[in-house]
Amino acid sequence: MTSPSQAAIAGSETPDPDGVGLTTEPVGQEGSSDQQVGRSPGQLMWIRFKRDRAGVISAFVVIAMFAVAALAPVISSLYGKDPWTRYGQLREGLLNDNGYPIKANGGIDSEHWFGLEPGLGRDVFMQLVYGMRTSLSLAVVIAILSVLLAIVIGVAGGYLGGKTDYFLGRLTDLMMSFPSQLFFVAFVPVIGALAVDPQDEMPTWLRASVLIFVMWLLGWMTLARLLRGQVLTLREREFVEAAKVAGTPPWRIVRKELLPNVVTPILVQSTYMLPNFVTAVAGLSFLGVGMPASTPDWGRMFATGAEVYQSDITYMIFPGVAMVIFIVAFNLLGDSVRDAFDPKSGR
Amino acid sequence: MRTARVSVVGLAASALILTGCSSGGGGGDEGVSKDDAAKQQVKYEFGDEQASTGPAEEVKGAKKGGVLTVYQRDSFAHLDPAQMYVSDEGSMSTLIHRRLTTYKRDNSGKYTVVGDLAKDSGQSSNGDRTWKYELKDGVKWEDGSPITSKDIRHTFERQFAPFVSEGPVFIQQWLAGKSGTGYRKMLPDGPYKGKHLPDKVLETPNDKTIVFHFKSPQPDLPYALGMAGYAAVQEKGDTKEKYDKKPVASGPYKVASFKSGKSMKLVRNDNWDPKTDAVRHAYPDSHDIQFGVSYEASTKRLSSDSAENKTAVSYSNQVDASSMQEVRSNPDVKKRSLAGYQPYVGKISFNMDRLKDKKVREAIAYALPAKSLMQAFGGSGGGELGGSYLSPTVAGHTGADPYGKAKKPLGDVKKAKKILKESGKSGMKLTFAFQNSPEWQEFSIAAKDNLSKAGFDVQLKDIVSDTYYDQIGKTKNKYDMYHSSWGADWPSASTVIPPTLDGRQVQDGASNYSHYNNPQMNKEMDRISKITDADAAAKEWGKLADSILKEDLPDIPLMYYKQIQLHGSKVGGVVLNDVISGIDPTQLYVKK
Numbered sequence: 001m002t003s004p005s006q007a008a009i010a011g012s013e014t015p016d017p018d019g020v021g022l023t024t025e026p027v028g029q030e031g032s033s034d035q036q037v038g039r040s041p042g043q044l045m046w047i048r049f050k051r052d053r054a055g056v057i058s059a060f061v062v063i064a065m066f067a068v069a070a071l072a073p074v075i076s077s078l079y080g081k082d083p084w085t086r087y088g089q090l091r092e093g094l095l096n097d098n099g100y101p102i103k104a105n106g107g108i109d110s111e112h113w114f115g116l117e118p119g120l121g122r123d124v125f126m127q128l129v130y131g132m133r134t135s136l137s138l139a140v141v142i143a144i145l146s147v148l149l150a151i152v153i154g155v156a157g158g159y160l161g162g163k164t165d166y167f168l169g170r171l172t173d174l175m176m177s178f179p180s181q182l183f184f185v186a187f188v189p190v191i192g193a194l195a196v197d198p199q200d201e202m203p204t205w206l207r208a209s210v211l212i213f214v215m216w217l218l219g220w221m222t223l224a225r226l227l228r229g230q231v232l233t234l235r236e237r238e239f240v241e242a243a244k245v246a247g248t249p250p251w252r253i254v255r256k257e258l259l260p261n262v263v264t265p266i267l268v269q270s271t272y273m274l275p276n277f278v279t280a281v282a283g284l285s286f287l288g289v290g291m292p293a294s295t296p297d298w299g300r301m302f303a304t305g306a307e308v309y310q311s312d313i314t315y316m317i318f319p320g321v322a323m324v325i326f327i328v329a330f331n332l333l334g335d336s337v338r339d340a341f342d343p344k345s346g347r
Numbered sequence: 348m349r350t351a352r353v354s355v356v357g358l359a360a361s362a363l364i365l366t367g368c369s370s371g372g373g374g375g376d377e378g379v380s381k382d383d384a385a386k387q388q389v390k391y392e393f394g395d396e397q398a399s400t401g402p403a404e405e406v407k408g409a410k411k412g413g414v415l416t417v418y419q420r421d422s423f424a425h426l427d428p429a430q431m432y433v434s435d436e437g438s439m440s441t442l443i444h445r446r447l448t449t450y451k452r453d454n455s456g457k458y459t460v461v462g463d464l465a466k467d468s469g470q471s472s473n474g475d476r477t478w479k480y481e482l483k484d485g486v487k488w489e490d491g492s493p494i495t496s497k498d499i500r501h502t503f504e505r506q507f508a509p510f511v512s513e514g515p516v517f518i519q520q521w522l523a524g525k526s527g528t529g530y531r532k533m534l535p536d537g538p539y540k541g542k543h544l545p546d547k548v549l550e551t552p553n554d555k556t557i558v559f560h561f562k563s564p565q566p567d568l569p570y571a572l573g574m575a576g577y578a579a580v581q582e583k584g585d586t587k588e589k590y591d592k593k594p595v596a597s598g599p600y601k602v603a604s605f606k607s608g609k610s611m612k613l614v615r616n617d618n619w620d621p622k623t624d625a626v627r628h629a630y631p632d633s634h635d636i637q638f639g640v641s642y643e644a645s646t647k648r649l650s651s652d653s654a655e656n657k658t659a660v661s662y663s664n665q666v667d668a669s670s671m672q673e674v675r676s677n678p679d680v681k682k683r684s685l686a687g688y689q690p691y692v693g694k695i696s697f698n699m700d701r702l703k704d705k706k707v708r709e710a711i712a713y714a715l716p717a718k719s720l721m722q723a724f725g726g727s728g729g730g731e732l733g734g735s736y737l738s739p740t741v742a743g744h745t746g747a748d749p750y751g752k753a754k755k756p757l758g759d760v761k762k763a764k765k766i767l768k769e770s771g772k773s774g775m776k777l778t779f780a781f782q783n784s785p786e787w788q789e790f791s792i793a794a795k796d797n798l799s800k801a802g803f804d805v806q807l808k809d810i811v812s813d814t815y816y817d818q819i820g821k822t823k824n825k826y827d828m829y830h831s832s833w834g835a836d837w838p839s840a841s842t843v844i845p846p847t848l849d850g851r852q853v854q855d856g857a858s859n860y861s862h863y864n865n866p867q868m869n870k871e872m873d874r875i876s877k878i879t880d881a882d883a884a885a886k887e888w889g890k891l892a893d894s895i896l897k898e899d900l901p902d903i904p905l906m907y908y909k910q911i912q913l914h915g916s917k918v919g920g921v922v923l924n925d926v927i928s929g930i931d932p933t934q935l936y937v938k939k
Contacts, residue, residue, distance in 0.1 A: 084796065086719070086793060086796065089716070089718060089719060089722065089757060089793065090757065095722070096672075096726070097726045097727045097728075098671045098672040098675060098676075098725060098726035098727075098728065099671075099672075099722040099723075099725065099726045100672045118672075119722055119723060119789050120719070120722075120789060120792060120793060198808075198825045199776070199778040199806060199808070199825045199826065199827075200776075200778070200806045200808075201778075201805075201806040201807045201808060288783075292807070293788050293791065293792055293807075294792050294795060294796075294807075307669045307785065308669055310669065310670060310672075310673045311669075311670075311672035311673045311676070312672075
């Protein structure tokens with residue numbers, strides 16, 4: 001297991017709101033070639049991370065994707081198209097009689113960079129950009145909520161122990177045994193029937209909230225278990241004992257002594273969780289229970305792609321490649337973040 | 348049109364050379380043109396004794412023998428004729444069941460109603476109130492016993508039995524002179540408890556003769572008798588409910604085995620005499636039917652034309668919308684395809700109890716993009732833009748298009764906006780219910796787009812496919828508009844207008860989905876149904892349909908459904924038959 005001196009950090013990535021929380025003990029030789037200058041663990045991590053080329057590239061890719069998603073309206077106005085207009089149907093000469101793009105490669109040209117969607121004739125580039133926006137924002141919200149809940153449940157279980165731990169542990173097991181996709185497929189119509197007037201469409205925000213709620217409800221368990229384990233060992237360490245003897249209140253122990261020591265697993269796990277949520281949300285859209293049809297969505301692009309691949313394989317390529325790049329980059333980033341924090345683990 | 352098309356194809360071809368990657372869609376092609384529609388626009392003649400005499404006209408180059416593989420999506424839920432109303436069961440039933448009359452399609456594509464078991468298409472008297480049929484000589488059941496008028500009487504009497512619930516009810520209602528389910532009181536147990544229909548209703552003076560007596564003129568009887576639902580049932584072999592799994596065949600094939608949901612094997616019926624049949628052939632030794640083959644799968648198998656798929660065909664599986672491009676752009680596949688009309692008209696029904704203002708309905712009618720619907724169903728191979736209630740395949744079709752659905756296929760949003768403003772209801776909430784299938788999902792996006800631009804607050808409501816028609820069939824449903832489609836049972840508007848627009852038919856589950864009830868139009872329907880001259884009636888129906896559409900607008904028609912079907916390269920005699928709206932199984936043969 002990681003020794004607290006090595007795992008303890010605080011850094012530019014996750015600034016503690018209080019600005020404290022650094023268990024700044026002297027750091028050993030490893031990782032630092034320049035022995036004259038004293039460095040904080042955060043700085044060390046940053047130096048190690050910068051040396052990892054794959055990690056840096058992945059970080060750029062990931063940041064670029066988030067930037068694209070965040071700046072979608074800007075891109076749309078620069079590009080001059082939006083994801084809702086049915087260009088292929090409104091303008092002659094773009095789609096043929098069967099609803100497929102007339103030009104080769106899915107109708108790619110200077111007007112429509114990634115081509116046109118068969119049938120409705122919407123712009124694929126805009127669909128993808130806005131679709132990523134939808135999927136990524138959902139995934140980020142879900143990830144943040146899940147991490148917060150995991151911290152609360154994991155740390156509480158680990159630190160308090162006894163009956164609380166037993167109860168929280170069983171709760172975790174119970175939630176883990178739910179098949180999340182099935183649960184969701186069954187859950188949405190129920191919410192729809194309960195919360196929405198039968199004459200009304202389920203509003204987009206409600207659909208998004210339901211999606212977030214269910215994914216959150218079923219997404220925190222792995223991290224919570226991990227944290228419980230970590231906290232369980234930390235709780236017996238001398239510095240926690242010392243804090244207890246000194247009469248530090250439990251809440252302060254959790255905040256100042258325990259949490260800073262579990263930042264690494266939290267960070268590493270969330271870099272794994274986020275792409276998982278992206279694919280899970282896409283999977284639900286693929287099954288037809290994601291966002292409503294008029295909202296551009298990454299996952300639904302795969303469903304459409306699967307329908308039209310025989311005659312228009314190009315359509316599948318853009319969302320597909322974008323998704324693969326995103327997932328690979330995010331996972332590589334996760335790996336290198338872990339390596340940078342903790343070069344000894346897993347090696 | 349032609350030149351424009353060539354240039355587009357040229358462009359696509361050059362782009363192909365440049366990129367060498369995935370090929371472009373290329374230009375369109377017409378598929379089924381209006382000419383085909385006119386040809387298909389039917390006024391089926393009633394054939395005389397000569398036209399009804401067998402054997403049927405030989406199919407060119409046809410040879411006996413071979414095994415035909417048949418891919419079907421749905422298993423046949425019923426083999427008992429009385430329970431058959433679904434079109435794919437109807438296709439198969441032409442092979443095993445014979446009726447009093449049937450539809451003959453000659454090699455030039457002309458249709459005639461001819462006698463099947465009967466010597467001719469029927470002789471009417473008393474102003475079409477009495478119809479007389481005489482059975483042919485030498486018609487037999489699969490066990491070799493002759494088909495007599497007693498069997499025919501039994502066939503109609505058992506239609507009144509409580510267990511018969513799925514089939515058509517036209518003739519029962521005509522015999523009883525009652526609408527709805529009132530006819531059942533006439534013979535509550537069917538013929539099974541010794542009671543029979545009185546002679547003043549159904550008469551069988553000897554072994555060969557059947558006479559129908561109706562209370563009002565029924566000029567359409569020969570059409571109705573040709574439906575699969577009125578095929579003959581053997582009195583001796585009638586096992587009631589069990590007949591549904593093991594019927595006694597009278598057609599050229601009999602059921603050798605039937606595994607519901609899996610497969611079915613039809614083999615030659617030696618007691619069927621081709622000389623008595625003016626319509627059917629029995630070229631292949633057997634039909635091996637496989638169930639559970641989706642449209643997508645059958646399209647893939649048949650277009651691959653590999654090994655066993657060479658001798659394969661499907662009675663009713665169509666090319667799925669997403670494969671349309673592949674099928675129509677690949678010349679090898681295209682030459683093994685047939686395109687034709689389906690009898691269905693796709694329309695959006697307005698809930699007249701909720702959308703009472705005609706201006707609002709008009710605004711919607713103008714705004715809806717018919718082209719988006721057509722494209723969702725695969726383009727011109729899956730449908731044709733249409734603006735009137737009667738499909739091109741129904742006699743009386745006028746081609747009227749009062750709301751510009753064919754002229755302005757993208758919808759006239761400006762005009763819609765103006766009309767909605769005039770009505771003072773801009774911004775009103777409008778609930779559009781649709782079936783949760785890819786096609787309707789796609790259309791709903793386009794429709795919402797247009798309607799929102801016209802000033803509606805559109806609420807899309809997707810409904811699970813299985814229960815869709817149950818949901819919109821409730822008269823107290825909470826939706827403002829929903830799609831529905833209706834096809835004629837025979838090519839007369841009398842099977843289209845009254846079932847969908849007669850206000851006296853409004854009840855839960857009835858097919859008048861718009862709840863339209865205009866007493867004046869109801870009266871007009873009654874008047875036209877009594878006209879005995881088919882041509883005059885067709886004209887009147889056409890006029891009535893157009894005036895309902897123009898004056899009251901209970902539904903807005905958008906599209907006439909079409910279909911493309913494929914067959915293997917070693918299957919011959921493949922023709923589309925409009926009556927069964929699919930490939931005619933009785934003309935198929937296996938090439939050597």
